Amino acid sequence: MRLRPPRLSAVSYQPVTATPDHIALEHRVLALWEQEGTFEQLRAKNSGGAPFSFIDGPITANNPMGVHHAWGRSLKDLFQRHRAMRGHELRYQNGFDCQGLWVEVEVEKSLGLNSKQEIEEYGLDRFARACRDRVAEYSAVQTRQSKRLGQWMDWDRSYYTMTDPNIASIWHFLKVCDERGMLYRGNRPMVWCPRCGTSLSQHELIDSYRDRTHTTLHVRFPLVDAPEEAVVIWTTTPWTLPANVAAAVDPTAEYAAVRTSQGIDWVMAARVEDLFGAAAEIVRTAAGAELVGKAYRGPFDDLEAQAEVAHRVVAWDMVAADEGTGVVHIAPGCGAEDFELGKVEGLPVLVPVDEAGRFTEAYGWLAGQATDAAAAGIAEHLGKTGALVRAGSIDHRFPVCWRCGTDLIFRVVEEWFISAEPVRQAMIDAAATVTWVPEQYGKRMEDWLRNMGDWCISRKRYWGLPLPFYRTEAGEYTVIGSVEELRERAIDSLDGLEELHRPWIDGIRIRTDSGEVAERVTEVGDCWLDAGIVPFSTLGWGREAAVEGGYAEGAGVGLTRADLPDQAYWEKWFPADWISEMREQIRLWFYSQLFMSVVLVGRAPYRSVLGYEKLHDETGRAMHKSWGNAIWFDDAIEDMGADVMRWMYALQTPSQNMSFGYGPANEVRRRLLTLWNSYAFFVRYAEIDGFSPTWADAETGPPTASALDRWIVARIDETVAACDVALDAYWTPTYARAVESLIDDVSAWYIRGSRARFWRAENDGDKEAAFRTLWYCLVQLCRLAAPAMPFLAEELWQNLVRGQDAGAPSSVHLAGWPVAKPVDRAALDAMALAQTAISLGRAARAQSSLKLRQPLREAVVATPDAAARAAVEGLRDEIARELNVKSVRIADAVDELLDVEVVPNFRALGPRLGKDIPRVQQLLKAGDYQRVGDCVEVGGYTLGPDEIELRTRPREGFAVADEGGLAVAVDTELDDELADEGLARELIHFIQGERKSAGFEVADRIRIELAPNDRLRRVLERFGRDIESETLCSEISEPGDVSGAQFEADDCVATVRVIRDR
């Protein structure tokens, strides 16, 4: 280590550790932001800026957030921070989803309740309070977690979907639907959970199939006309047999009557062998159409419920020929397809079980039995009556309730719907105005919209939006559209109405237009109504006067200070410029928002959407608590740290599932270490040299006298432009890769190439330029990386910028986004050429057996391209340094080193020559052409310089490498001086190794004892001082007797001893 002048100024950088402690650093930065109100400063700074409207999709405040939530929240924060750095005004309103079964089920568990009956016994008021308390608890937990992630939101003003204003906004929407005739009650076969006592929406069936084993039955339905004959059905749901009303056959298929011990059994001919074996005796065959219309005796005709039913065979085109018997048992009250067929055939609908999945009184001996428990009794009964052919079991995929794991059933129930047809086309049109990222999500939305059924909005539960539908005894319905309307119509006092929830709301009766008394239906609403209304309820749509803190009425009191803005505010912030959620929200929140918005204002509530796929573990498997591969946010954030986590999310291609885990996190951490190393390098030398930049330097940029400096500044400009394009397109991986690439270039190329400039003892202009350039690189990197890794960027900023200039912005997040400047393409191209030349030079060197450590006299860089020669000219020093040569000669005489080949530029020539290309290519390859100036005459064409490319091949006998018209040769001849210098380098290398293995500190001074031979003695004479200074050696001595390590190189052998000075 060379001696340095004493520190000139008192600048002081915070010391930088060898590796970053992300966790400690992040907590430090969080404390700094808190202490200085950095976020508040940012909001104040951007107040009045061009609005950037982001609307947060509410997170269910029901459990701690997971790392999959952190993905979305990191993306949201990334784009918000980016827009804020560009000076946009943002709302920063976070949202919590508060109502619905998700919350109810968790509360049931925590209270030890196990059925709807138990909830009612517990008391709906206490239950509602418990639900609200759970939301309060976990919204606080999620807020804490989000802050730790670094998400900047106006946490005190989060919206809660359970507040009265939110609920009232939905009432208004429902009223509008009613006025347009879109609201109706309907019978629907619903997927039903008997434990939860409620239907499940389509959304809730996602991933609901599990491996289950169920009883299967083959059952005879004897024909009325020919009692010994029967159609035989197969079912996997025995409990539905008491509700049988028909048997379906494929009219176009062939059916066979098979003689069995029980009589004559009709099944589909294709199924005979599977069912009865190859030896089955077929009495006769008939087309399915012949069986259609035949009456049969049902298996449970003795039950009261079956009294009026006339069973018959019906035709159906969906009868499967590859399983069962080819005759399908139809119970329209127990299956979706059965129900549809029943509508066509006019079949009666028997609903055998109640809300709890238990048979009703009309089912006699079955009454009170649960569907799963009834299978055995049903099989036994059928056995007694002779209807049972055989019982078996099946292992299959069967849907279960996502909340409690109970087998789901189908049940026809009365629910409330909003018809989709009147808005279908308008929704498709509105969705087409949206920019979908990734693009195919737009097609998915369109597909969903084309196929969507009516929206079932009712749930027979407790903690949710109370549907404002009031029924008189006569069955007349009134829809209430606001709290004011409720107040006007109420018969009962609203004094006891603590909030718009059950049970309080249930006590309020109203008077209808016709003067009748009406009570509220007991149903609550689908929670996607709660979330879908948010662009209206939180932005003040239709409100005349704003109310500060007014959003918190009802269940939100004490939880939030969100305002209730007015129509002007809505007009400013609607529609959202951008929203982002995971892909499944296409059918959920993106859909419900769109639906409500199209109904209310006839257009899309968002301009652009970023969707993303699923988060899996690092092996690509879905994360499941029960599989033990789930990663808890709280663990991950204090292990890998927020920046590493956020950078992983930024790098992830949104349209692909993410493999998340500690392994990938480590890889990313190592890449961030490169930035840290560059930072540490700068601080070490800036501290030593007393280099202190000013904030103004970041604005003006560094001087660009040297080619290397010009290049890295051009790289920064190029990166800024690339980041702008990527972030404007909401595509983070391109952004993150561009930043990583710049980090790599700063570290691996700029710093490596500039190190000697920083080591230099004298304070010259070039060293100053190097400091200013590296500092500028780091500062711009901080700003570019800040949206994605806000903590690390802030840490660097504090030390590099704010610590050096009190007038600088106090936070990188207040520093503004770098302005894209014109990119110095020439500098980039020149360096690319130089890098190619260096790479070629290395390859050329590698052809000889000389180590890179051995200095060589000269490298020749040759190219026929004059512009390229001029470009490389300015980078001769870089090339010489990297190739360890004394000089670099630039030559145009490629021919002495190389053969030249003319290759067509296909992009330019393709359109012009077309089919002639292969012929011209052949002629050029064969050398059958004339060079005329810059042009080439070949096959009747004259090709201009832009239409050809000159390529070269090395001639034999040279250490030459070439690529694309560029060739590099190295002179491998060694004279004594070069050889000695090489040997000196070897010795230095050896001594450094000894120093290291002896455990000396980098700054320790040493003495060297060695016994040289003549050659080595000559080397020491020539290069002794270099060796001493390189190894921090005070003296090289030659005592008579040396014990130590053996140094061997070339023709030298010496014993060397390295001694630490005291």
Added chain:
RNA sequence: GGGCGAUUAGCUCAGUCGGUUAGAGCGCCUCUCUGAUAAGGAGGAGGUCCCUGGUUCGAAUCCAGGAUCGCCCA
């Protein structure tokens, strides 16, 4: 059955407007640097760009069909 994707190195994945030599990271091997050092650099091995056909002077890229996987709907 309909729709939307995916398929590129041992692994994880980029690959823009179609351009003739398909890249990165990790892993592996070799070398190198030793004043960023629990780092850094160079090189190498490793590819039927899923398959078939088409369009084109030219296809990983565009089109058609197929296979496999994933997701959505029915």
